[in-house]
Amino acid sequence: MAQFFHGIRTTESPTSIVAPIKTGTVPIIFGTSEVNLVEPSERAINKPVLCYSQKDVAKYLGLGNNSQSFTITQASDVFFKLYAVAPVIFVNVLDPAKHKKSVTGTEIDSTTLEVREAGILLDTFVLKAAGTEVIESKYRAAFTDEGYVQIVLLEEVTGALTADYSVIDPSKVLKADYIGGENEDGVKTGLEVINDCYSLTGIFPSIGLVPGVFDTEVITILDTKMGNQNGLIKGLSFIDIPTTTVKKYQDVAAYKKQNNLTSNQQYVCWPKVKLGDTRYFMSLQAAALKAKVDGENGSPYESPSNKNLKIDGLCLEDGATITLGLDTANYLNSQGVATAINFNSWVLWGNYTGAFPGTTDVKDTFLCVRDMFNTEQKSFILTYVNKVDKPGNRNQIDSIVESQNIKYNGLTSAGILYGGKVEFREEDNPITDLIGGTFKFKLFLSPTIPMQEIVEDFEFDPEAIKTVFN
Numbered sequence: 001m002a003q004f005f006h007g008i009r010t011t012e013s014p015t016s017i018v019a020p021i022k023t024g025t026v027p028i029i030f031g032t033s034e035v036n037l038v039e040p041s042e043r044a045i046n047k048p049v050l051c052y053s054q055k056d057v058a059k060y061l062g063l064g065n066n067s068q069s070f071t072i073t074q075a076s077d078v079f080f081k082l083y084a085v086a087p088v089i090f091v092n093v094l095d096p097a098k099h100k101k102s103v104t105g106t107e108i109d110s111t112t113l114e115v116r117e118a119g120i121l122l123d124t125f126v127l128k129a130a131g132t133e134v135i136e137s138k139y140r141a142a143f144t145d146e147g148y149v150q151i152v153l154l155e156e157v158t159g160a161l162t163a164d165y166s167v168i169d170p171s172k173v174l175k176a177d178y179i180g181g182e183n184e185d186g187v188k189t190g191l192e193v194i195n196d197c198y199s200l201t202g203i204f205p206s207i208g209l210v211p212g213v214f215d216t217e218v219i220t221i222l223d224t225k226m227g228n229q230n231g232l233i234k235g236l237s238f239i240d241i242p243t244t245t246v247k248k249y250q251d252v253a254a255y256k257k258q259n260n261l262t263s264n265q266q267y268v269c270w271p272k273v274k275l276g277d278t279r280y281f282m283s284l285q286a287a288a289l290k291a292k293v294d295g296e297n298g299s300p301y302e303s304p305s306n307k308n309l310k311i312d313g314l315c316l317e318d319g320a321t322i323t324l325g326l327d328t329a330n331y332l333n334s335q336g337v338a339t340a341i342n343f344n345s346w347v348l349w350g351n352y353t354g355a356f357p358g359t360t361d362v363k364d365t366f367l368c369v370r371d372m373f374n375t376e377q378k379s380f381i382l383t384y385v386n387k388v389d390k391p392g393n394r395n396q397i398d399s400i401v402e403s404q405n406i407k408y409n410g411l412t413s414a415g416i417l418y419g420g421k422v423e424f425r426e427e428d429n430p431i432t433d434l435i436g437g438t439f440k441f442k443l444f445l446s447p448t449i450p451m452q453e454i455v456e457d458f459e460f461d462p463e464a465i466k467t468v469f470n
Contacts, residue, residue, distance in 0.1 A: 024206070024291075024294070024295065025206045025207065025290060025291040025294040025295065025300060025371075026087055026088065026089060026203050026204075026205050026206055026207075026291075027079075027088055027089065027205060027206065027207040027208070027209060027238075027287050027288075027291065028048065028088075028089040028090075028091065028194065028197060028205035028207070028208050028209070028226075029071075029072065029075045029088060029089070029090050029091070029208075029209045029210075029211065029284075030091045030093055030178060030190070030191065030208075030209070030210045030213075030222075031070070031071030031072040031074075031075060031090070031091075031092065031093070031210070031211055031212070032069075032070045032071050032072060032092065032093065032094040032099075032170040032173055033057075033061040033062050033063075033070055033072035033073065033090070033092040033094060034061075034062035034063060034064045034066060034070050034072075034073060034118065034119060034147050034168075035061060035062045035092055035094060035096060035168065036062060036096060036119050036120060036121050036122070036167075036168050037058070037062035037063065037064060037143055037147055038059070038060065038061065038062045040123070042059070042060060043060070043062075043096070044060040044061055044090075044092055045092055045093075045094070045095050046091065046092070046093060046095075046180065046188070046189040046190065046193060047091065047092075047193065047200075048089050048090075048091050048193055048196060048197050048200055048201055049061060049089065049090050049091070049092075050087050050088075050089050050201040050203065051076075051086070051087060051088050051089070051090055052086045052087045053080060053086065054076055054080045054081070057072070057076045057080075057090065061090055061092050062147075063076060063147075064118055064143075064145075064146055064147020064148075065145070065146040065147055066118040066119075066146075066147055067278060067280075068278070068279065069118055069119075069170055070094075070118070070119075070170060071170075071211045071212050071281075072090050072092060074211065074280060074281070074284065075088070075090070075209070075211060075284050076088075076090075077278075078280060078284045078285055078288050078310075079284075079288045079291070082275075082285070082288065082310040083285075083288040083289065083291070083292050083310065084292075085288055085291040085292045085295060087203075089197060089201060089203065089205055091190075091193055093173055093177045093178055093180070093189070093190055094168060094170055094173050094177075095177075096121055096168050098172070099168055099169055099170065099172040099173050099177075100121065100166045100167060100168050100169055100172070101166065101167060101169045101172070102164075102165075102166050103117070103163075103164065103165055103166070103167055104164045105162050105164065106162060106163045106164075106165075107160070107161075107162055108127075108151065108161040108162060108163055110160075110161060113150065113151040113152070113153070113161070114144070114148055114149065114150050114151070115148060115149040115151070115163055115165075116146075116148045117148065117149075117167060118147050118148070118167075119147075119167040119168040119169070119170075120148075120149050120165050120166075120167050121165065121166045121167065121168065122141060122142075122143070122149065124164075124165045124166040125141050125149065125163060125164075125165040126163065126164045126165065127139055127141070127151065127161065127162075127163055128161070128162045128163065128164065129157040129158060129159040129160070129161055130158065130159025130160060131159070131162070132159070134157055137154070137155075138153065138154055138155040138157060139151055139152060139153050139154055139155075139157075140152045140154065149163075175213070175215040175217060175218050176190075177189070177190060178190050178191060178210060178213055178215075178218045179191055179217065179218060179221055180192045180193070191218075191221050191222055191225050192225075194208070194225040194226065194229060195225070195229060195230055197229070198229070198230060198233075204229050204230075204233045204235065204378060205226070205229075205235055206235050206236060206300075206371070206374070206375070207226075207235060207236045207237065207238055207287050207290070207291075208222050208223075208225070208226040208235060208236070208237040208238075209237065209238050209283055209284065209287055210222055211240065211281040211283055211284050212240075212281060214240070214241075214242040216259045216260065219237070219239055219259070219261070220260070222237050223237050223263045223265055223266055226265060227263070227265045232381055233374075233377070233378050233381065234265065234373075234374040234377060234378070235265070235374060236265050236266070236267060236367075236370070236371060236374065237263075237265060237266050237267070238266075238267045238269065238283040238284075238286055238287045239261060239266050239267065239268050239269065239283060239354070240268075240269050240270070240272075240281050240282060240283045241255055241256065241261075241268060241269065241270040241271075241337070242317070243270070243271045243272050243315075243316040243317045243322075244316070244317045244318075246270065246271075247316055247320075249270070249322075249324065249328050249331065249332060249339075252270050252332055252335065252337055253332075253335040253337070256268060256335060256336065256337060256354070261336075261354045262336070262354050262355055262358055262359075263353070263354050263355060264353050264354070264355035264359060264364035264365070264370055265353065265370065265374075266353055266354035266355075267283075267286065267338060267350075267353060267354065267367055268336060268337045268338065268354045269281075269282035269283045269286055269337070269338050269339070270282070270332065270337055270338075270339055271314050271315065271316060271322050271339070272314070272315050272316065272317060273285055273309065273311040273313070273314055273315070273340060274311060274312065274313050274314070274315045274319070275310055275311050275312055276312065279315055279317075279319060280311070282338075282339075282340065285309050285310065285311065285348075286304065286309075286338060286348055289304045289307055289308075289309060289348055290304040290367075293307055297416075299372075299375070299411075299416050300368060300371040300372055300375055301368055301372055301416045301417070301447055301448055302368060302450075303351050303366070303367060303368040303450040304348055304367075304368075305338070305347075305348050305349055305350055305351045305367075305450065306343075306347050306348070306349065307347060307348055308345055308346065308347055309340055309346050309347060309348050311340065311346045312346065313346075314339075314340060324339060324340075324341055325341070326341060326343065329341045329349045329350075332350070333349065333350045333351070333352060334357065335356075335357065336352045336353065336354050336355065336356040336357060336358075337350065338350025338352075351366050351367055351368070351450050351452055352365055352366065352367065353365060353366070353367050353370055362449065366449060366450060368447065368450060369447045369449065372445070372447035373445065373447075376420075376443075376445055380404070380443070383403075384400055387399075387400065392434065392437070392439055397424050397439070400422065400424075400441060401422050401423065401424055401441070404420075404421075404422040404443070405420075405421055405422055407420075408420030408421060408422070408445075415448065416447070416448065417445070417446055417447055417448065418446040418447070418448060419444070419446045420443070420444060420445045420446060421443075421444050422441055422442070422443050422444075423441070423442045423444075424439070424440075424441055424442075425442055428440045428441075428442055
C-alpha cells in the first residue's frame with residue numbers, strides 16, 4: 001500500500017545518459033633505475049610506480065644524473081623535463097641483490113673526497129686509508145645530487161684514501177629479467193606486471209616501452225601483453241631498431257622484417273636522437289611527444305608526426321651523426337618505420353604502425369587511427385562495466401545506444417571523427433544468444449585520417465597572356 005501524502009513534493013531519477021570515462025595516454029616503461037639512491041626498504045623493484053614528477057621517481061626508483069646508463073633516468077628526463085607530460089608508470093627490473101658487481105681499490109681524490117661512479121650501494125661502502133679500513137665513526141658517506149658518493153671526514157686519517165664497494169650493474173639485467181614471470185606465491189616480475197597496473201594504479205597504460213632492449217622475444221611479449229591487458233584492453237608499444245648493428249637506413253627494412261616488427265600495435269623508430277651531448281632513444285621522445293599531443297587535444301585522434309621533437313640531430317649509439325633527407329625519411333616511412341627530419345625544425349616523421357606495408361587496413365596502419373580504436377574500446381569497457389549483470393531490457397539497451405551516439409555526435413562536430421554510431425541490431429542478437437545472456441552492440445567508428453600527402457597541381461595558363469593587351 002502506498003504511503004499517504006497530502007501536498008506537493010519532488011523526486012529524482014538517475015540520469016539516463018551515461019557520461020563516458022575519460023582515458024589519457026599513459027605510458028608504462030620497463031627499464032633500469034638508480035635504485036641504489038633509495039633506502040632499501042623503499043626500493044621499488046618489479047612494481048608499477050605511477051609518477052607525476054621527478055620527485056616521485058627519486059622517492060621510489062632513484063634519480064641521479066646518469067641517463068646514458070639507466071633507462072628510467074633517461075625516460076624521466078624526457079617525459080618530465082623535456083616534454084612536461086604526466087603521469088608515467090615506471091617498472092624498475094634492476095634488482096641490487098643480483099645485478100651488481102664488486103669494486104676494490106678505487107682511489108679517492110684527497111681534495112674533493114668524491115667517488116664519481118654511479119650506482120654505488122652505500123651499505124657496502126668501505127673507506128680505507130693506506131690500505132687499512134677506516135672505522136665508520138671517523139667519516140660519513142652520502143650521495144650527491146648527481147648520484148655519486150661524497151665523503152666527509154669527522155676525524156683526521158693518514159695515508160692515501162681508497163674505497164671498496166659494490167655497484168649496481170645494468171649490464172647484468174638480462175632478457176629473462178624483462179620477460180619476468182609469476183612465482184608460486186603469485187608475485188609477478190618483468191612484463192607480467194602489466195596485468196597488475198589497473199588494480200594497483202587505476203590506469204590501463206596506453207603505450208609500452210622497453211628502451212634499450214632489442215631482443216625479439218622481449219619485444220614480442222611486450223606487444224602481446226600490451227595488446228591484451230587483463231584480457232580486455234589494447235595498448236601500443238613503441239620500439240627502437242638498434243643502431244649498434246643497423247647503422248644505415250638501407251638496412252632498416254630488412255631488420256624490421258627479420259625481427260617480425262610488423263604488429264598493428266607497434267610504432268617502430270630509427271635511429272637514436274640527440275640534444276646537445278645527450279643521446280636518447282627515439283621511442284621515448286616519440287612516446288612523450290604523442291602523450292603531449294594527445295593531452296593538448298584531449299584525444300589521440302591527431303598524429304604526432306610532423307610535430308616538434310626536443311632534439312638537434314640524429315645519431316647512432318656511439319654518437320656518430322646520421323643525416324636523412326625527405327626522400328630517405330619517406331623511404332623509411334614506406335617500410336613502416338618512423339624517424340625524424342629537420343624540415344624547418346626537427347620533427348617526428350611517420351604515421352604508420354609496424355603493420356605497414358604488409359597490412360593496408362586503415363584501422364591498423366595509421367597510428368592515430370589505431371589508437372582511437374584502442375581508446376574507444378577502453379572507454380566503452382570502463383564506462384559500461386557497471387551495466388554488466390543489469391536486466392537486459394530496452395531501458396538498459398537504449399541507455400548504452402543513446403549515450404554513445406550523443407558522444408559520437410559531439411566528436412564528429414569537433415572534427416575528431418568523420419562519424420560514429422552504435423546500434424543494437426536484431427541480426428546480431430539471435431534469441432539463443434539473448435537467452436544465454438549475451439547482448440551484442442555494433443559500433444561504427446571513423447576517426448579522421450592524417451593528411452599524409454597534400455598535392456597541388458600547377459598548370460601554365462596561356463589565357464592569362466592576353467592581359468598584355470588590356
